[in-house]
Amino acid sequence: MDTMDDVVRSFDLVLLPGDGIGPEVLQAAVDVLEAVAEGNNLDIRYTTLLVGGAAIDAYETPLRTQDLERCRKADALLLGAVGGPTWDELSVETRPERALLRLRSELNLGINLRPVTWTAAGGRHAPLTEEVAQGADIAFVRELTGGVYFGQPSYYHRTVGGRHAVDTSTYSEKQVQAVLEFAFELARSRRGKVTSVDKANVMNTSRLWREVATEYGRENPDVELEHALVDSFAMSLIRSPRTYDVVVTENLFGDILTDLAGVIAGSLGVLPSASLRPGGGERRFGLYEPIHGSAPSLRGQDVANPVGSILSLALMLHWSLGRTDLANKVQHAVSQVMAGERLTADLVGKGTTAVGTREFTAAVIEQLKERGGARERRDIRHHVA
Ligand code: IPM
Ligand code: MG
Numbered sequence: 001m002d003t004m005d006d007v008v009r010s011f012d013l014v015l016l017p018g019d020g021i022g023p024e025v026l027q028a029a030v031d032v033l034e035a036v037a038e039g040n041n042l043d044i045r046y047t048t049l050l051v052g053g054a055a056i057d058a059y060e061t062p063l064r065t066q067d068l069e070r071c072r073k074a075d076a077l078l079l080g081a082v083g084g085p086t087w088d089e090l091s092v093e094t095r096p097e098r099a100l101l102r103l104r105s106e107l108n109l110g111i112n113l114r115p116v117t118w119t120a121a122g123g124r125h126a127p128l129t130e131e132v133a134q135g136a137d138i139a140f141v142r143e144l145t146g147g148v149y150f151g152q153p154s155y156y157h158r159t160v161g162g163r164h165a166v167d168t169s170t171y172s173e174k175q176v177q178a179v180l181e182f183a184f185e186l187a188r189s190r191r192g193k194v195t196s197v198d199k200a201n202v203m204n205t206s207r208l209w210r211e212v213a214t215e216y217g218r219e220n221p222d223v224e225l226e227h228a229l230v231d232s233f234a235m236s237l238i239r240s241p242r243t244y245d246v247v248v249t250e251n252l253f254g255d256i257l258t259d260l261a262g263v264i265a266g267s268l269g270v271l272p273s274a275s276l277r278p279g280g281g282e283r284r285f286g287l288y289e290p291i292h293g294s295a296p297s298l299r300g301q302d303v304a305n306p307v308g309s310i311l312s313l314a315l316m317l318h319w320s321l322g323r324t325d326l327a328n329k330v331q332h333a334v335s336q337v338m339a340g341e342r343l344t345a346d347l348v349g350k351g352t353t354a355v356g357t358r359e360f361t362a363a364v365i366e367q368l369k370e371r372g373g374a375r376e377r378r379d380i381r382h383h384v385a
Pocket of ligand 1: 083097100101255291
């Protein structure tokens with residue numbers, strides 16, 4: 001949808017700053033959103049809720065049920081990051097990460113889109129040579145509500161015979177179909193190729209995955225489908241990243257492979273993500289967050305790279321707000337600034353100067369302003385419900 005809406009539309013946006021650098025990078029995205037909304041018929045209503053470690057400290061739970069219900073009513077959710085050493089001793093069921101996992105599963109966000117693109121700025125920092133990585137542009141589609149993340153039984157027991165732990169991976173045909181459908185549709189708007197990654201030589205869930213993918217591929221011959229085993233794929237991804245277009249895979253493999261793909265982008269700090277509900281539609285509900293963690297050691301120092309968060313906002317403008325025109329503007333402004341001389345510490349190198357999160361964000365807004373005005377800064381801390 002590349003049309004400019006001429007009626008003002010209101011969107012109910014829930015902000016989930018979380019922990020560590022989460023609040024700072026989310027603030028950057030909100031500043032950019034305010035700048036791009038101005039004069040573009042967008043009226044955003046904000047609600048800020050505590051999640052993760054911040055919620056554990058305030059309410060003794062990583063996500064209150066009433067907050068989950070509030071999220072369900074929103075048009076979209078924008079999240080910073082969760083977790084940190086303060087909460088390391090907690091069990092997996094009570095850790096900050098549980099907030100994220102609950103949101104994903106209870107809001108049925110089975111499709112996780114993680115675009116990874118090579119940029120010159122990131123490329124200078126990538127251990128891969130330009131020859132190998134230049135021009136790489138991969139859209140990872142990670143299944144997000146199944147696999148070992150949610151399978152039962154899952155427990156950790158201390159017994160007289162020693163400690164014993166179990167995790168279970170489960171997948172249904174429907175879950176696999178939903179991500180494949182999304183991956184194929186996405187490939188049609190890109191270079192027309194899907195790589196399905198599994199471990200079909202060992203795991204039953206992967207055998208199911210490959211069967212469903214093969215059948216779906218047969219019914220949709222307009223898209224080129226290839227299968228790869230996750231171990232050899234990991235090597236090939238780094239050896240020849242340009243060969244891949246859309247990569248679709250299960251929850252755990254997707255978690256690992258997208259961090260690995262950060263090597264192609266040069267920094268995890270620049271990678272965005274969208275978690276979407278299967279089923280389509282022009283304005284679908286989604287949770288948007290950078291793929292990096294909460295980086296507790298960088299917290300409050302104004303050094304975090306806000307690009308992953310700002311590009312997540314761009315994904316939100318496209319998938320949940322139906323404003324591809326504005327998504328493109330944001331993406332373009334980020335590219336312009338990234339091609340310049342002022343970069344955050346993770347990307348700084350020869351011929352460039354390190355700037356803070358705020359200064360980098362201001363430069364992005366400056367770029368946007370050339371195409372429309374920016375409003376006063378809205379402090380997300382003023383809106384905690
Ligand atoms: C991610 C993260 C999460 C995951 C953690 C924080 C639970 O690593 O989004 O990739 O494992 O999915
Ligand atoms: Mg991860």
